[in-house]
Amino acid sequence: xxxxxxxxxxxxxxxxxxxxxxxxxxxxxxxxxxxxxxxxxxxxxxxxxxxxxxxxxxxxxxxxxxxxxxxxxxxxxxxxxxxxxxxxxxxxxxxxxxxxxxxxxxxxxxxxxxxxxxxxxxxxxxxxxxxxxxxxxxxxxxxxxxxxxxxxxxxxxxxxxxxxxxxxxxxxxxxxxxxxxxxxxxxxxxxxxxxxxxxxxxxxxxxxxxxxxxxxxxxxxxxxxxxxxxxxxxxxxxxxxxxxxxxxxxxxxxxxxxxxxxxxxxxxxxxxxxxxxxxxxxxxxxxxxxxxxxxxxxxxxxxxxxxxxxxxxxxxxxxxxxxxxxxxxxxxxxxxxxxxxxxxxxxxxxxxxxxxxxxxxxxxxxxxxxxxxxxxxxxxxxxxxxxxxxxxxxx
Numbered sequence: 225x226x227x228x229x230x231x232x233x234x235x236x237x238x239x240x241x242x243x244x245x246x247x248x249x250x251x252x253x254x255x256x257x258x259x260x261x262x263x264x265x266x267x268x269x270x271x272x273x274x275x276x277x278x279x280x281x282x283x284x285x286x287x288x289x290x291x292x293x294x295x296x297x298x299x300x301x302x303x304x305x306x307x308x309x310x311x312x313x314x315x316x317x318x319x320x321x322x323x324x325x326x327x328x329x330x331x332x333x334x335x336x337x338x339x340x341x342x343x344x345x346x347x348x349x350x351x352x353x354x355x356x357x358x359x360x361x362x363x364x365x366x367x368x369x370x371x372x373x374x375x376x377x378x379x380x381x382x383x384x385x386x387x388x389x390x391x392x393x394x395x396x397x398x399x400x401x402x403x404x405x406x407x408x409x410x411x412x413x414x415x416x417x418x419x420x421x422x423x424x425x426x427x428x429x430x431x432x433x434x435x436x437x438x439x440x441x442x443x444x445x446x447x448x449x450x451x452x453x454x455x456x457x458x459x460x461x462x463x464x465x466x467x468x469x470x471x472x473x474x475x476x477x478x479x480x481x482x483x484x485x486x487x488x489x490x491x492x493x494x495x496x497x498x499x500x501x502x503x504x505x506x507x508x509x510x511x512x513x514x515x516x517x518x519x520x521x522x523x524x525x526x527x528x529x530x531x532x533x534x535x536x537x538x539x540x541x542x543x544x545x546x547x548x549x550x551x552x553x554x555x556x557x558x559x560x561x562x563x564x565x566x567x568x569x570x571x572x573x574x575x576x577x578x579x580x581x582x583x584x585x586x587x588x589x590x591x592x593x594x595x596x597x598x599x600x601x602x603x604x605x606x607x608x609x610x611x612x613x614x615x616x617x618x619x
Contacts, residue, residue, distance in 0.1 A: 246270035246298075254280050257582045261288040270298040275338065277304035280311050282343075284454040285318045289325070296330025296360070303338035306368040306402070311342035313372070318350065324357040329581070330394075334363040340386070343372040346378060349415065350388030351408065359393040359421070367401045374408035380525045381409030383444060386404075392419040400427045400588050404562060409437035411444030412462065419448045427588040429564050429603045430458045435464040439505065440472030442491060448476040453483040454583045456593075458564050458603040459503065468505035469494040469536075478512025485519045485580035487553045488572060488602040489535075498606040501537035517546040521601050524551050550575060552601060565604045571599035 235441035249260035249268050257275060262270040267290050288299065299322075303309025313319045319340050324331055333355050340352035348354070349609055352372035355362050369386030376382050385406035389396045396416050403413035412433035416423045423445055430442035445452050452473065458469035469492035473482055489503035505523050506515055516592040517528070527533035528549050531541040538544055557563040566572055576599035577583075586593050587605040602607055 277308040289327035310339035318345040319343035383410040386413035475513035478510040488575035514543040574598040
């Protein structure tokens with residue numbers, strides 16, 4: 225084929241194919257932010273919204289809602305860092321609402337590098353962030369959620385003080401975030417729900433979050449026929465009015481799998497009394513659901529053999545597997561002031577499982593995840609063999 229004809233053939237194919245060009249928005253005010261979301265929800269492109277450093281007082285909920293059958297276009301919202309780009313709801317506004325309607329199958333929603341403070345949602349889900357889609361892939365990482373809340377005034381309890389994320393058949397990834405002092409009726413820090421998809425929660429720190437009406441002070445997770453993996457997180461000082469002070473999980477079908485590896489679940493509380501799962505409570509709808517519990521650090525009243533005790537409770541244990549869990553104070557540096565790095569004498573050092581599912585390559589702040597041959601338990605990997613690197617990274 226002659227060069228000109230080859231070029232013309234390429235030209236025709238290129239412009240008659242459904243090519244999607246992404247658009248990048250750079251925003252510096254809430255008005256610009258909302259304008260970018262409004263354009264992105266209808267332009268059928270893969271869009272990125274860069275939010276400049278600064279503290280933004282949000283007067284009304286930032287909203288992205290599609291119902292145009294865009295068949296899975298992507299949206300990325302990113303700030304300059306969780307301590308640099310801060311969205312403040314002022315205690316009266318849900319900060320960010322993202323809803324992809326039933327005919328918008330597929331796609332990705334990514335939120336990263338931002339701080340969400342004082343968001344408040346009445347009779348709805350997600351005081352800081354709410355994301356819903358039928359089969360979208362949701363990623364929330366490198367963010368901080370503090371003092372956000374979701375509250376019912378009328379009707380049923382609501383969930384997700386910091387984050388409420390639901391993808392029926394896609395993936396939900398919550399990674400490298402800090403959840404501090406968030407509250408809701410259920411799932412004070414995070415509420416994550418899936419039907420047949422996957423939920424992955426890694427490298428997060430949950431402290432002082434509360435479920436003031438029911439379950440899941442730090443996290444509430446639900447799977448109907450999917451997989452949930454909770455790896456290398458730190459849960460401490462979270463509270464549930466009823467069950468699951470640290471984590472409350474619901475596994476509905478026998479094919480569900482819950483993996484809990486390398487987590488610190490220590491000094492959380494639940495208010496129901498008895499075997500209320502202060503640190504971890506798992507409710508299983510069908511006896512066949514699988515629970516894998518390996519290399520975690522629990523409070524002192526967890527009975528790993530029975531799986532049914534004050535700090536650890538699993539409603540059915542036919543497919544409950546466990547090994548190498550410990551019950552020792554993790555020795556945080558300064559938990560009162562929010563420093564959940566572990567001390568050089570911590571019993572969590574080198575006590576994790578290198579084969580943990582979804583084991584991240586770095587810890588919650590980007591340090592190498594395995595130092596000295598064996599991963600540590602919790603969100604922090606202690607740098608012990610390279611003191612110069614420890615000082616350089618400021619740990």
